[in-house]
Amino acid sequence: MREKIMEILQEVKDDVDFTEDRDFIDAGLLDSFDIVSLVDELEAAFDIEIPGVEIIPDNFVNVDAICELVESCMGGR
């Protein structure tokens, strides 16, 4: 799953290195339209629906946070 998420991140924004250990949001790596694409891609790839209330900075700060978010959405099905 982690690999797939990395792939999606890279697709959404190919000019950014997401492997570096840093806070994606603090570093300003993703703007609002990136988040829209990212949510769309994650939902399509994992066949999930991410509820609006989960689309908050805490769930997108790094790859681990995104993994957890996807897992919790899969578990909810």
Next chain:
Amino acid sequence: MIKSVLDYLENSAAKYSDKPAIVDVKGTYDYETLLNYSKRIGSYLYTLGLESNRPVAVLLDKCKEALPCFWGINYAGGIYVPLDVHAPNARLQLIIEVIKPAFVITDEAGREKAVELFGEEQVLMFSAATACEIAEAELERIQRERIDTDPAYIICTSGSTGVPKGVVISHRAIIDFVEEASEVMEFSDKEIFANQAPFYFDASVPDLYCTIRNGATLHIIPAEWFVFPIKALEYIKEQQVNAIFWVPSALIVAANLRAVRDVDVTCLKKIMFCGEVMPVKQYNMWKKAVPEAKFVNYYGPSETTYASTYYVIDREFTNDEMLPIGRAAINTGVLILNDEDKPCAPGETGELCIRGSGVALGYYNNPEKTKEAFVQNPLSPYYHDIMYRTGDLVKRNELDEIEYVGRKDFQIKHMGYRIELGEIENAAMTLEHMKRVCCLYDKKRQVIILLYEGQLSQELVKESMKSKVPEYMVPGKVVQLEEMPMNANGKIDRRLLGEKYL
């Protein structure tokens, strides 16, 4: 008589002295404090010898402190120029070269950048300015001598050549817009606004002035909250905000990220937008979530003070339709002129030209560009009658509403047909999962190129376009982009795309 935006501030301060005027995440200014700080800053600039109608820059993040700076500059008889504190120095340098501000007001966070750009001597600190004693008699004298056609602010837009243009807006123009909007939208002291647009954008003008004109309250929402708009909407709910003037992008993101669906924002009664095309798909998502609200599609360039036409949405729209931009605002004259500068017949596409008190005084320190865009009305050659050429193509529909077609610069001749690239873009935007589109014309090879950011495959887009536009308008080349390049003003960077694809 209202002849200055400061009259609004003084009237509201007299009537609502301890009512919250401006609120940000760090605190609140009531009307009395707002007036007091504005006068202190005005007095400070007076003691520094600011000359009448000289520009003064304001380099601050989005915060309540910016507002007494703006009105303090007006108190001293100056013109305020909001700058983007996050913009690269190279761009700000270009603005400074054109505008040559006498001073810049900033805070601790902006000090270093301000010194780099302006040099130590021109940098004024907010803390020092607000500590200055009020020179009541001098401020009064300055105000007595000023007239409503004196400039209030300069907002910088990016010119097509890359050199910024400073749009000069008078007190008269602001008053004209605010009086009209307040009447049409029935604003009162009950209004609670939430500001989205940064102050260096014209889109923030209604927030500021509809607030102080009506004794209302304005909440300033931090820019970061729009990346994850749920936070912005939760704040709206918490503060019971009832009126917003937002740019479509902010509304689109809030709709696409389901913030609108999942947060109850039925406290909103008036939802107004301007600055770009609002797609019907996302409008419908908002409409579904806030069915009781009044939705208004405003249209207008910075050069005519926020908006010149508007459409109060009064019927249903399907996702493949476009929202009209409606009719001229009260006390605004709208002309649709063809290539021969003659009025267009209904249904005929022509350039939208605007007359009225809302029209800017021109571009600061740029007589050439001013002369090109602010011209004598060709229909009345016998006295001074200035109109602004928007460069936007529009037409009237069967209901006598104005519809936006595209930019005049993007009108092409292809296989003998006159085509608006904007029309192809609008059609492409109605396709599923389309985020951003841009249409270019390769004159040499005679090919229409459609560049897009979205999920559909290139083949599918090309195929779908055949059912959307006449054959001669179907793009010969369709290119899917990872990301649409944007310029400093948040618009699609056509220049860059042109360099790459033409």
